[in-house]
Amino acid sequence: MAQNKSDNYHVYKAKDEAQIQQQFLRGTKDPDFGIYCDIFSAKTGFKGQDGGVVTELLSRGFEEGLFDAAIVVRRMEGYSAEAVLAQDAQDVAAAKGTKYLKVNVTTKLHELISQGKNRIAVVCTPCEAKNVRKIQQTLKGDTEITVIGLFCFESFNKEKLKQEIEARLGIDIDRADKTQVRQGKFIIHVDDKEYSCRVKDLDGAAEKTCSYCDDFTSQFADISVGSVGSKSGHSTVIVRSERGEKLVKNMKTAKETVDKAEVARLTKFKRERTEKNLH
Ligand SMILES: Cc1cc2nc3c(=O)[nH]c(=O)nc-3n(C[C@H](O)[C@H](O)[C@H](O)COP(=O)(O)OP(=O)(O)OC[C@H]3O[C@@H](n4cnc5c(N)ncnc54)[C@H](O)[C@@H]3O)c2cc1C
Ligand code: SF4
Numbered sequence: 001m002a003q004n005k006s007d008n009y010h011v012y013k014a015k016d017e018a019q020i021q022q023q024f025l026r027g028t029k030d031p032d033f034g035i036y037c038d039i040f041s042a043k044t045g046f047k048g049q050d051g052g053v054v055t056e057l058l059s060r061g062f063e064e065g066l067f068d069a070a071i072v073v074r075r076m077e078g079y080s081a082e083a084v085l086a087q088d089a090q091d092v093a094a095a096k097g098t099k100y101l102k103v104n105v106t107t108k109l110h111e112l113i114s115q116g117k118n119r120i121a122v123v124c125t126p127c128e129a130k131n132v133r134k135i136q137q138t139l140k141g142d143t144e145i146t147v148i149g150l151f152c153f154e155s156f157n158k159e160k161l162k163q164e165i166e167a168r169l170g171i172d173i174d175r176a177d178k179t180q181v182r183q184g185k186f187i188i189h190v191d192d193k194e195y196s197c198r199v200k201d202l203d204g205a206a207e208k209t210c211s212y213c214d215d216f217t218s219q220f221a222d223i224s225v226g227s228v229g230s231k232s233g234h235s236t237v238i239v240r241s242e243r244g245e246k247l248v249k250n251m252k253t254a255k256e257t258v259d260k261a262e263v264a265r266l267t268k269f270k271r272e273r274t275e276k277n278l279h
Helices: 005-024 053-063 089-094 106-114 126-138 158-169 199-205 208-212 242-249 260-278
Strands: 028-030 034-036 038-042 069-075 081-086 119-124 144-150 178-182 185-190 193-198 223-226 235-239
Touching: 005 126, 034 235, 053 069, 053 089, 053 119, 053 144, 053 223, 053 235, 053 242, 069 089, 069 106, 081 089, 081 106, 106 119, 106 126, 119 126, 126 144, 144 242, 158 185, 158 193, 158 199, 185 199, 193 199, 208 260, 223 242, 235 242
Parallel strands: 069 119, 119 144, 144 223
Antiparallel strands: 028 034, 038 235, 069 081, 178 185, 185 193, 223 235
């Protein structure tokens, strides 16, 4: 029987992903978590979106000389954000916090590689983590790339999000000190006040491509970090490679238990949404 478009897509995708896993990752293969060798929850002493784990990993990575450049995503004017070069812990701290936007990091990566940087850490969403691996597969020589992937259910179109927030909450997201998605709510902090609405109510502002994305936990990263599965103010960390293990070794933070069932639930939920949208 002839294969349909969706079957072809799945065969191609599986082959592509198996190659990335074989080349860069190490650990046990799990249907929900992907390849991993450790999973834990942590609250660091660093200020950050949740447990400050990404900020600690990057800061200690610089301290220990594991990389000499990092690509982080920094707030620009209003709620806009851009991938920028960080060269020390101060640059890393200036980029803390989640911007719920789809930000391209690969252009910056190409730029740094062409400038001769060859030990680079990249913080990115799952879609970008896969793109970074594709670039890494084409590199020759001694370029070392460390991928810190974030969990991601969806991201938003900046302009549509601004309009939707203004209409629903009467505030300007450009003035937000912090934005957060937690337990189905989109929360905005402005001038020490907290505003929130259901994330579901912001569906119209979500990036359309996100509805076809099935990776919740950045399965192709060296280390994945998110909040689902951990207490408020903590981060969930999934270690997926030797490089990831090396980074985690430098953390001066106690490991706590993760609610793995909750991570698996969200992973399945995102995968099922994608399957539905693809058919
Ligand atoms: C679009 C998006 C959606 C997310 N959705 C979920 C979710 O549904 N469930 C969940 O558990 N976690 C989600 N996260 C991850 C979560 O919000 C935190 O980023 C993560 O828990 C790390 O927390 P931390 O305290 O270690 O971060 P911090 O120490 O504050 O560091 C955050 C790092 O993220 C980088 N960053 C910020 N915004 C972006 C961006 N748009 N693209 C790439 N890098 C960025 C910054 O450069 C910074 O280095 C999402 C992240 C993004 C970017
Ligand atoms: S949902 Fe997928 S496509 Fe959308 S920003 Fe997150 S990782 Fe990228």
